[in-house]
Amino acid sequence: MHKQECIAMLLAGGQGSRLGSLTRNIAKPAVSFCGKYRIIDFSLSNCANSNINTVGVLTQYKPFLLNSYIGLGSAWNLDNPFGGVHILPPFVGEHELSWYKGTANAIFQNLKFIDFFDPDYVLIISGDHIYKMNYLSMLNYHKEKGSEITISTIEVPWEEVSRFGIVSLNEEGRIIKFTEKIANPDSNLASMGIYIFNWPILKQALLEDEQDQVSENDFGKNIIPKQIELGRKLYAYKFQGYWRDVGTIESYYNANMEFLKGDEAINLFDPAQRVFSNEDILPPQYIGPKARINNSLISNGCVVLGDVSYSVLAPGAYVGEGASIKNSILLPNARVSGHAKINKTIVGENAKIMSYCSIGIEEDSVVRQAGITVIEDHYVLGKGSVIYAGSNLYSTR
Amino acid sequence: MQNAIGILFGNNGSDSLSLRGLTSERSIAAVPFGGRYRILDFALSSMVNSGLWTIGLITPRHYRSILDHLGAGKDWFLDRKSGGLFILPGAIHGLSGENGKFRLKDLQLNIEYLQKDLSENIIISGCNHIFNINYNEALESHRNEKADVTLIYKESTDLSAMKGKERLVISDNQDVLDILDVSDTNSTIACPRKQNYFLDMLIIRRTLLLEIVDGYRSIEAINLIEAIRENIRTLKIIGVPFTGYFGVINSVKDYFDRSMELLDPIICREVLMGHDRIHTKIVDNPPTKHGNQAITANSIISSGCIIEGEVRNSILSREVIVEAGASISNSIIMQKCKVSSGSRLDHVILDKFVQVYPGNILKGNKNSPLVVLKGSLV
Numbered sequence: 158m159h160k161q162e163c164i165a166m167l168l169a170g171g172q173g174s175r176l177g178s179l180t181r182n183i184a185k186p187a188v189s190f191c192g193k194y195r196i197i198d199f200s201l202s203n204c205a206n207s208n209i210n211t212v213g214v215l216t217q218y219k220p221f222l223l224n225s226y227i228g229l230g231s232a233w234n235l236d237n238p239f240g241g242v243h244i245l246p247p248f249v250g251e252h253e254l255s256w257y258k259g260t261a262n263a264i265f266q267n268l269k270f271i272d273f274f275d276p277d278y279v280l281i282i283s284g285d286h287i288y289k290m291n292y293l294s295m296l297n298y299h300k301e302k303g304s305e306i307t308i309s310t311i312e313v314p315w316e317e318v319s320r321f322g323i324v325s326l327n328e329e330g331r332i333i334k335f336t337e338k339i340a341n342p343d344s345n346l347a348s349m350g351i352y353i354f355n356w357p358i359l360k361q362a363l364l365e366d367e368q369d370q371v372s373e374n375d376f377g378k379n380i381i382p383k384q385i386e387l388g389r390k391l392y393a394y395k396f397q398g399y400w401r402d403v404g405t406i407e408s409y410y411n412a413n414m415e416f417l418k419g420d421e422a423i424n425l426f427d428p429a430q431r432v433f434s435n436e437d438i439l440p441p442q443y444i445g446p447k448a449r450i451n452n453s454l455i456s457n458g459c460v461v462l463g464d465v466s467y468s469v470l471a472p473g474a475y476v477g478e479g480a481s482i483k484n485s486i487l488l489p490n491a492r493v494s495g496h497a498k499i500n501k502t503i504v505g506e507n508a509k510i511m512s513y514c515s516i517g518i519e520e521d522s523v524v525r526q527a528g529i530t531v532i533e534d535h536y537v538l539g540k541g542s543v544i545y546a547g548s549n550l551y552s553t554r
Numbered sequence: 555m556q557n558a559i560g561i562l563f564g565n566n567g568s569d570s571l572s573l574r575g576l577t578s579e580r581s582i583a584a585v586p587f588g589g590r591y592r593i594l595d596f597a598l599s600s601m602v603n604s605g606l607w608t609i610g611l612i613t614p615r616h617y618r619s620i621l622d623h624l625g626a627g628k629d630w631f632l633d634r635k636s637g638g639l640f641i642l643p644g645a646i647h648g649l650s651g652e653n654g655k656f657r658l659k660d661l662q663l664n665i666e667y668l669q670k671d672l673s674e675n676i677i678i679s680g681c682n683h684i685f686n687i688n689y690n691e692a693l694e695s696h697r698n699e700k701a702d703v704t705l706i707y708k709e710s711t712d713l714s715a716m717k718g719k720e721r722l723v724i725s726d727n728q729d730v731l732d733i734l735d736v737s738d739t740n741s742t743i744a745c746p747r748k749q750n751y752f753l754d755m756l757i758i759r760r761t762l763l764l765e766i767v768d769g770y771r772s773i774e775a776i777n778l779i780e781a782i783r784e785n786i787r788t789l790k791i792i793g794v795p796f797t798g799y800f801g802v803i804n805s806v807k808d809y810f811d812r813s814m815e816l817l818d819p820i821i822c823r824e825v826l827m828g829h830d831r832i833h834t835k836i837v838d839n840p841p842t843k844h845g846n847q848a849i850t851a852n853s854i855i856s857s858g859c860i861i862e863g864e865v866r867n868s869i870l871s872r873e874v875i876v877e878a879g880a881s882i883s884n885s886i887i888m889q890k891c892k893v894s895s896g897s898r899l900d901h902v903i904l905d906k907f908v909q910v911y912p913g914n915i916l917k918g919n920k921n922s923p924l925v926v927l928k929g930s931l932v
Binding site for chain 2: 191192193231419425426431432433434436438439440441442443444445446447448449450451452453454455456457458465469470
């Protein structure tokens, strides 16, 4: 086996319960995003574009679709004989426990996997963020500073700081404090959940953490604060660019809409840093004679016969004649029949909206879920149904 | 998986300059079609979808674009440990030109491909037509009837749509009694109007094909169909009808008409959206962006386009840019073309990488669409 300088461990086991009905059937990293992509495409493409060829993907929650989507990693150019993509589900050994208890525990249970490649550095990333980043620049920074642990950070608006893990720096950029999700921290530099560890440091930290009975085995809550306490050299790499945690319905919806506007969002059309994805085999989109489309992203295999504005249509979506789709996201193979009216709604994969439905009707009194309606995968909404804004429709089973 | 292998004659139909500018630097098999496809995708995908895992492609004279498109055959699942895609160099026919199809010379040069395989049958087709066929039915008939050769044909009354196709005389129990040459006007057929046109797809026993190639070794210019006809009395030859869509392309007008037929939802559904999909080279493009002022109607649009202007009754390949104020109607726009603001296109075929400058008006007509050569600036 070839020794690798740096390997990536991609945490993709999270349930993503805050995404509600979007993740009832599917792991969060496998949720469709911005038309043809799935959330994990961004992390995997970053690895490919950063020449990191060995990626361990830690899966746990409803992994089947995620695993089959990743396959051998060939869609991201990651199928190579010296490294490649390895799916690492929890397993049972003589002493080990089975389920991953936390992010740190997930890596701990796969120490042998990392040892197998004997890397100098381990990059820890997660599969549920939307961003384009060259990890090599971060690795160079890590080496330059003589850092032992480097955390990638981004400045966030002060009013949102309480949602993030915040790092505080001294004047030379060294991290002196790390606080998870508290009100009024003394900095607005948020951790992006991307870490580079010197492998020996990581290994020791994980072994010690495992001995700690009260630890939650989490990088942000336990490992990082502990390492600061121990006086390790932690540095913050300041990332500039687009980065979104799409952990909630609202942030997921907003990120899709930012891509649609294309002003702030990362440029999907940039040939130098392409985002790869595992495409289905579909014909080009067909736009019908009476269709009207503006300000929308439309994918392969879509058939649009009605009106679409300010919306994102994933591969295979269908919009019938006389239907109107506004400010909405149709996930793969969603089907909206004729004369249905949809506003600010996320329609799940393979969901069917029958004709003359009205979805996302705004009420004056209360705004729930920022007015975003979500229809679960495979849901079938009967003809002429009326659904108010902010509802969540779950399939029964 | 089938006990059969495939041979695609990539040089069928690449003889003439019938598609003019579109085929000056590429063979007809490599001409882009239907947005994201090339013409050979249809023949190749039909074989792959029928369960063939070993397919040999005989190259035409200009084959750079074909090799670029196919690579190792990964997008057709043909990058295999055993079998897969074989590139078989076609013969160079000197001054006699590239006329003809299914030439035995091409098979002679690549006889090893046929010798080393152990499959019972070979499926052979051209790759200059638009169709989506599953060969399983024909293979089953071929086996059940213990046929030596199975010819796939289509009943049609439309002579012009089937121009250049041999006609078959078929008995009631589907035996092929005669193969009439294209030029053979001596009508021995009972019903003169409805004819059985041979679709350039056939199944033949591998050992028989080896015998034919060997037996006709000394004859310079003969094709497989002529060889089969000479032995029609001694061989068991059956015909299997194909009732699906079959698009013949002999001219620029044909190319234009066949392309526009894809805008017919029934044809589009049958050829592109059925159970068996047409595979093609995958490029990771983002979804197509329809901008603020975009107007699109009755069009097929591939991924990675940015549309700010007007597009009607047209077919757009990948990564086409249509600026605000530009208008495209009844046209075929190939990969990475840019149509600037204020320009108007009607009945135009833009080959790849064409840039249309602001305010220019390009107009062809239904019977002779205007072809703009690859990379032109107009």
